[in-house]
Amino acid sequence: MIPTHSEAFASVDRRPAPRGAGRDPCAILLVDDHELVRLGFRALLAEQPREAGQPALAIHEADTLAQALALYQGNAADIAVVVLDLTLRDSHGLDTLIALRQACPDATVVVLSGTASPSTARDALALGAVAFFPKTGDLSHMLEFVRTCALRGAQAAQRMQCAPLHSCDSLTRLATSPDPMADAGSQLTARQLQTLQWVLEGKSNREIGEITCLSEGTVKNHVSMLLLSFAVRSRAQLIAKLRG
Template sequence: MIGHSPRAILVVDDHDLLRLGVRALVQALVNHPSEALDVLEAGSLADALAIYGAAQDRIGLVLLDLALPDTEGLSGLKAFHDRHPAARIVVLSGTLDASLARDALAWGASAFLPKSADLREIVNFIRACGLIDVKAAGGSPSVSGTAGKPVPQTPHASVWQQLTPRQTEVLNWVLEGKANKEIAHISNLSEGTVKNHVSTILLLFGMRSRAQLISSLR
């Protein structure tokens, strides 16, 4: 069918457990068969490029490990981006390196997520990309704001309820006008992690920029 919405993600990692973990979490979030999200898997860059080339109209997100058998450093991301510049790629890394994260984002990655993070952060990004219908998602967290603060009763109230407690904290700091560096200092997170949170929040609210987000929610 031409023009249909992407209903698949591609998980590229040579560790079976990570691929299985993402698949299990994605499947657990969807209650209705009509909202099923296909999880395609690849254990190498070569396989990933072949799968994406054959099914790119269906694939809305690529989760790409940097440490694949046939890649080194950012070579996999660069090769994927060169071959498929429109692909939305989230980089997964076993190394929490701020410099590496900056380089990955500069090379077109939508986010940089350490493997040490909760897998639900990955699923959160999948939801933010619109690949999981939140109304059909089972077990998705309903958050009442930070430290018991009520969810703002605004046209975006349903989106606030999708945020994790940490994302709610980050959003409140953004609305206070704090920069990523300040938020990182306050929350004891790296700037790269804060930037990932902000990117996910922008996607969830359908905003193109931090300024638009602040203007819409204040």
């Protein structure tokens, strides 16, 4: 049950964290267009005990992709992890993650999605998310992962031994594996993300080469890696998979 009293949020600092030299980032950017989801996240975070000397976790909130990009770019030094819903008022599906990763390539992104599809989880990890959690799962495990990301880094969070998150074994394995990219391929580079956006826009290898001043062969290699990462055989299948 979600607490209704303001006292329940006493341990959650919702103000932007002040910048300071020598201080590690420890804020969370929560991106979701449902107010109840954001309320529940804050409530769960407030219930978590804080160890002595552990900093309070500030929470920045956004309900659109545009607002999230502005908040991240204005507070990048403070934000340690982004919790991202894939379906927002101004963006939908994996396009949301692609746009965020393209604009903020250094962001540590945890996807919290209304879909529990293993293929969506796998594709989100291939696009550079460090973890994928369905909203239908046990959100306490998601919160533990996010807190560890914010306080100790993504690698420490990925080493956590979590209880099963979902009845679908493949999704559980993807979301809790110490190396979640093992089955999805390596995280896409900035160049591959850029190439992916152009492929989704329908540009040919030659057109992409002209834009980037790369040879068609180099562009073809990038596209081949994208097809491999998303387990598809053609550009048409890739577009259908990510835009379908």
